[in-house]
Amino acid sequence: MRCCLLLLGLYLTVTLVLPLYTLLAKSLQNKDGHFVGFANFARYFADPAMLQSFANTVHVSAIGTIITLLLAFLYAYALTRTCMAGRGFFRAVALIPLLAPSLLPGLALVYLFGNQGIFKSLLFGHEIYGPIGIVMGEVFFAFPHALIILVTALSVADGRLYEAAESLRARPARIFLTVTLPGCRYGLVSASLVIFTLIFTDFGVPKVIGGSYNVLATDVYRQVIGQFNFQMGAVVGLLLLLPAVLSFAADRIMQRKQVALLSARAVPLQPKPRPLTDRVFFCLAAAVAGFLLLVLGMALFGSLVKLWPYNLSLTLKWYDFARAGTDGWGPYFNSLRMAALVAAIGTAIIFGGAYLVEKSRGAGRLRAILHLLAMIPLAVPGIVLGLSYIFFFNAPDNPLNFIYGTMTVLVVNTICHFYTVSHLTAITALKQVDAEFESVAASLKVPLYRTFWRVTVPVCLPAILDISVYLFVNAMTTVSAVVFLYSAETKLMSINAINTDDAGNTAAACAMGMTIVATSAALKGLHSLILRRVERRTQAWRKR
Amino acid sequence: MVEPSFALAQIELDISMTSKSPYLRIERVSKAFGDFQALKDISLDVQAGEFVCFLGPSGCGKTTLLRAIAGLDIHNVGTIIQNGIDISALPPSQRDFGIVFQSYALFPNLNVVDNVGYGLVGGKMSRTQIKARIAELLAMVGLVAQGSKYPGQLSGGQQQRVALARALAMSPGLLLLDEPLSALDARVRQHLRGELKQLQRRLAVTAIMVTHDQEEALAIADRIVVMNEGRIEQIGTPIDIYRHPTAAFVADFVGQMNFVPVDCESEGRVRLGEAILDVNGESPMAGAAATLCIRPEDIQIRGVVVGQGNSVAAVIERVEFLGSFCRAELRLVCGRRLHADFSINAMRDLSLAPGQDLHIALPADRIRLFPVPVSAASHHG
Numbered sequence: 062m063r064c065c066l067l068l069l070g071l072y073l074t075v076t077l078v079l080p081l082y083t084l085l086a087k088s089l090q091n092k093d094g095h096f097v098g099f100a101n102f103a104r105y106f107a108d109p110a111m112l113q114s115f116a117n118t119v120h121v122s123a124i125g126t127i128i129t130l131l132l133a134f135l136y137a138y139a140l141t142r143t144c145m146a147g148r149g150f151f152r153a154v155a156l157i158p159l160l161a162p163s164l165l166p167g168l169a170l171v172y173l174f175g176n177q178g179i180f181k182s183l184l185f186g187h188e189i190y191g192p193i194g195i196v197m198g199e200v201f202f203a204f205p206h207a208l209i210i211l212v213t214a215l216s217v218a219d220g221r222l223y224e225a226a227e228s229l230r231a232r233p234a235r236i237f238l239t240v241t242l243p244g245c246r247y248g249l250v251s252a253s254l255v256i257f258t259l260i261f262t263d264f265g266v267p268k269v270i271g272g273s274y275n276v277l278a279t280d281v282y283r284q285v286i287g288q289f290n291f292q293m294g295a296v297v298g299l300l301l302l303l304p305a306v307l308s309f310a311a312d313r314i315m316q317r318k319q320v321a322l323l324s325a326r327a328v329p330l331q332p333k334p335r336p337l338t339d340r341v342f343f344c345l346a347a348a349v350a351g352f353l354l355l356v357l358g359m360a361l362f363g364s365l366v367k368l369w370p371y372n373l374s375l376t377l378k379w380y381d382f383a384r385a386g387t388d389g390w391g392p393y394f395n396s397l398r399m400a401a402l403v404a405a406i407g408t409a410i411i412f413g414g415a416y417l418v419e420k421s422r423g424a425g426r427l428r429a430i431l432h433l434l435a436m437i438p439l440a441v442p443g444i445v446l447g448l449s450y451i452f453f454f455n456a457p458d459n460p461l462n463f464i465y466g467t468m469t470v471l472v473v474n475t476i477c478h479f480y481t482v483s484h485l486t487a488i489t490a491l492k493q494v495d496a497e498f499e500s501v502a503a504s505l506k507v508p509l510y511r512t513f514w515r516v517t518v519p520v521c522l523p524a525i526l527d528i529s530v531y532l533f534v535n536a537m538t539t540v541s542a543v544v545f546l547y548s549a550e551t552k553l554m555s556i557n558a559i560n561t562d563d564a565g566n567t568a569a570a571c572a573m574g575m576t577i578v579a580t581s582a583a584l585k586g587l588h589s590l591i592l593r594r595v596e597r598r599t600q601a602w603r604k605r
Numbered sequence: 606m607v608e609p610s611f612a613l614a615q616i617e618l619d620i621s622m623t624s625k626s627p628y629l630r631i632e633r634v635s636k637a638f639g640d641f642q643a644l645k646d647i648s649l650d651v652q653a654g655e656f657v658c659f660l661g662p663s664g665c666g667k668t669t670l671l672r673a674i675a676g677l678d679i680h681n682v683g684t685i686i687q688n689g690i691d692i693s694a695l696p697p698s699q700r701d702f703g704i705v706f707q708s709y710a711l712f713p714n715l716n717v718v719d720n721v722g723y724g725l726v727g728g729k730m731s732r733t734q735i736k737a738r739i740a741e742l743l744a745m746v747g748l749v750a751q752g753s754k755y756p757g758q759l760s761g762g763q764q765q766r767v768a769l770a771r772a773l774a775m776s777p778g779l780l781l782l783d784e785p786l787s788a789l790d791a792r793v794r795q796h797l798r799g800e801l802k803q804l805q806r807r808l809a810v811t812a813i814m815v816t817h818d819q820e821e822a823l824a825i826a827d828r829i830v831v832m833n834e835g836r837i838e839q840i841g842t843p844i845d846i847y848r849h850p851t852a853a854f855v856a857d858f859v860g861q862m863n864f865v866p867v868d869c870e871s872e873g874r875v876r877l878g879e880a881i882l883d884v885n886g887e888s889p890m891a892g893a894a895a896t897l898c899i900r901p902e903d904i905q906i907r908g909v910v911v912g913q914g915n916s917v918a919a920v921i922e923r924v925e926f927l928g929s930f931c932r933a934e935l936r937l938v939c940g941r942r943l944h945a946d947f948s949i950n951a952m953r954d955l956s957l958a959p960g961q962d963l964h965i966a967l968p969a970d971r972i973r974l975f976p977v978p979v980s981a982a983s984h985h986g
């Protein structure tokens with residue numbers, strides 16, 4: 062038991078702590094590897110071009126956050142607090158962006174508002190390449206993340222509070238300000254922190270549609286891949302950690318102020334039909350869903366027409382990757398292979414690790430440390446993690462150097478990248494399992510692994526499936542970390558799409574993006590099918 | 606509170622006490638969670654075949670002690686010897702016990718047969734032997750027809766029996782039960798505790814049960830270990846604990862008790878207001894303040910003559926009807942209040958009603974004195 066815990070600690074040290082440490086060290090060294098203190102940072106802040114992209118990043122992140130938050134709040138309100146028609150449909154549509162790599166909205170926006178875009182005139186002479194495009198793409202990309210948090214926050218409401226307010230003759234606006242908003246304050250703050258961090262560190266959208274408008278994430282890429290300036294790359298990488306650090310601090314402060322909003326006697330709020338309000342929110346939700354579908358639809362359409370915008374007849378030729386001279390289907394199978402490996406190995410490591418952390422006896426401090434380590438990846442943007450991996454695994458004196466450039470490093474990196482959410486899902490599920498199962502097993506002299514297999518795994522199967530699908534979909538769509546780590550043999554579909562777009566073949570890039578969306582969607586479908594079968598098979602004991 | 610019957614337990618205890626070395630010996634065990642001392646210097650012997658109850662208020666360390674015996678939370682200081690072997694450092698898997706938890710901890714995805722057979726599979730037994738053993742266990746707890754059901758499809762009482770059968774499957778020498786009945790409703794609880802006791806008797810397995818329900822402990826245990834704040838307050842047979850509490854805490858926690866402040870006049874005599882009362886047994890020094898304890902059912906009203914020894918005048922303030930008996934609140938001349946239990950017969954015969962004056966007697970052999978003003982007395986008024 063303790064052995065397994067130590068093994069997990071070793072794994073997290075090698076795949077997370079040491080790479081991050083190398084990044085930190087790199088930022089304090091010169092090109093020859095000598096310690097130079099904060100000289101690199103001084104150089105960074107003395108360079109006006111660098112400072113400009115820092116300002117740019119803050120600028121688009123702030124605007125993107127405000128717009129996303131506003132839209133997601135209205136949408137979440139419509140889903141949870143009104144009786145508008147089609148709530149199930151709207152909920153499903155809003156989650157579509159999760160299936161797409163973040164470069165896909167960038168590509169679609171080129172079709173919509175680019176030099177030959179259908180809606181170019183709507184920009185009144187402004188360029189889509191630059192902040193406008195970045196903000197639009199990021200809104201698409203960050204929307205579902207904000208929505209999930211806000212729907213959760215708005216779902217938790219005490220109906221009695223509303224009845225009390227109404228009986229005191231408060232007007233709807235007053236009720237909104239005094240009951241609704243305070244009730245989801247925490248959700249609003251955490252949603253804004255999460256999406257600010259997402260936009261601040263995203264690489265896919267600005268890469269595709271940023272044009273000459275530089276942001277930090279593209280700067281890192283340019284410094285490292287373009288100019289081999291690893292030290293400066295490390296400095297920018299550390300700057301990308303800023304919002305996560307701020308979020309952590311803000312979260313701490315909020316949590317101290319957060320009191321339980323729901324007493325045990327709370328009655329869930331049942332929204333009542335309000336014809337006018339429902340209709341207004343229906344229109345709002347339809348507009349937002351329309352935007353999401355338009356972006357996705359445009360990417361699909363762009364991948365299906367012969368030559369945008371001159372020849373709009375339909376074709377499948379852009380999906381014929383072998384003929385298009387873009388590495389054929391190899392990258393797709395690489396992506397599939399990686400996603401499958403990440404899902405299989407990642408689920409095993411993360412769920413097994415969470416089991417050890419949650420259920421083993423003794424070694425309290427070690428378990429607390431492991432849990433803390435598991436929380437770190439959430440704060441580390443993909444681009445920073447990818448950078449750390451180069452520094453660590455590409456170092457010639459690292460005995461693990463041989464995995465650099467292989468599928469292994471991609472798999473290990475991606476597992477680490479998405480570790481935290483999976484870990485928390487596993488912990489939540491394990492907490493619901495009776496804490497005494499392990500004690501009973503010990504009293505019956507049954508080894509722990511047998512109880513794990515026969516009881517814990519079957520009982521947690523839905524959570525295990527959730528984790529593996531989450532890992533699979535994210536492995537399919539991720540760009541930011543792996544963009545530093547792929548080699549010619551292990552090129553992935555999402556990266557291939559970026560390179561193809563760079564080479565000017567937007568249609569083929571769209572086709573690749575859509576292939577990823579289709580694969581993720583198919584897996585999601587498969588997941589719900591399996592889940593339904595599992596539920597049917599296990600309902601004998603799940604149902605009371 | 607109905608006075609439980611424990612004559613049987615008394616006799617049987619005398620038999621078990623005669624065996625020499627104890628089956629389980631707990632010596633000076635302490636356990637701390639960080640700064641918090643959950644068990645303080647616990648020593649206890651349990652004889653083979655005995656049924657021992659740990660009784661105490663919630664949070665007093667009963668579960669912690671049970672888990673230390675099981676090895677689930679190993680204690681910091683002291684030794685535990687089971688069957689002559691020092692098991693203090695052994696992990697639970699190398700100790701000999703079966704355990705039933707309050708939550709039962711039944712595996713939800715396994716049916717009753719698989720739950721009961723969980724510890725048998727993978728051992729030395731053959732398939733047919735296992736099957737026979739499971740059938741035997743199910744018959745023992747009366748669940749023969751429920752073998753293919755899942756825990757979620759059983760009632761609370763049935764789940765409890767499955768947990769019991771599972772714990773007994775490997776024929777352990779020691780059965781540990783952590784509040785096994787507290788999740789059930791009152792009727793089922795009473796029924797099952799009888800069955801539990803019979804089963805334990807029949808299998809002659811040594812059993813330790815944790816409970817915070819004093820009635821349950823009095824009814825089921827051969828010996829009761831009363832605990833408070835990580836310490837053992839008293840160990841004794843149910844009748845001992847009930848009749849002769851050695852600590853004010855025990856007197857208060859087990860059964861109903863009146864606590865009245867008195868002054869010691871001389872050896873064996875105390876002053877309660879105007880009245881002088883004789884007291885058997887030990888009493889504090891003359892002139893010291895003390896607390897007098899007497900159970901409501903020990904207060905006599907029938908045939909008390911004015912001026913008789915240990916009698917006081919009182920007036921009935923309130924009468925509470927409690928089914929098979931009545932509890933009256935009496936006010937003494939000095940203003941102190943006492944609770945007294947009267948049978949329905951006495952109520953009728955003496956036509957007792959609020960406002961009525963009467964004479965009561967506090968028999969000297971039923972009074973206990975504790976030297977200090979008892980803090981616990983506060984909630985008896």
Ligand SMILES: Nc1ncnc2c1ncn2[C@@H]1O[C@H](COP(=O)(O)OP(=O)(O)O)[C@@H](O)[C@H]1O
Nearest residue numbers: 638641643661662663664665666667668669670
């Ligand atoms: N794992 C633990 N960590 C810290 N404190 C504990 C732990 N387990 C129990 N305690 C504390 O020890 C005391 C005794 O607990 P327990 O033995 O469960 O009481 P009970 O008599 O109700 O079974 C309680 O105050 C409880 O808070």
Ligand SMILES: [Mg+2]
Nearest residue numbers: 667668669815
């Ligand atoms: Mg307890």
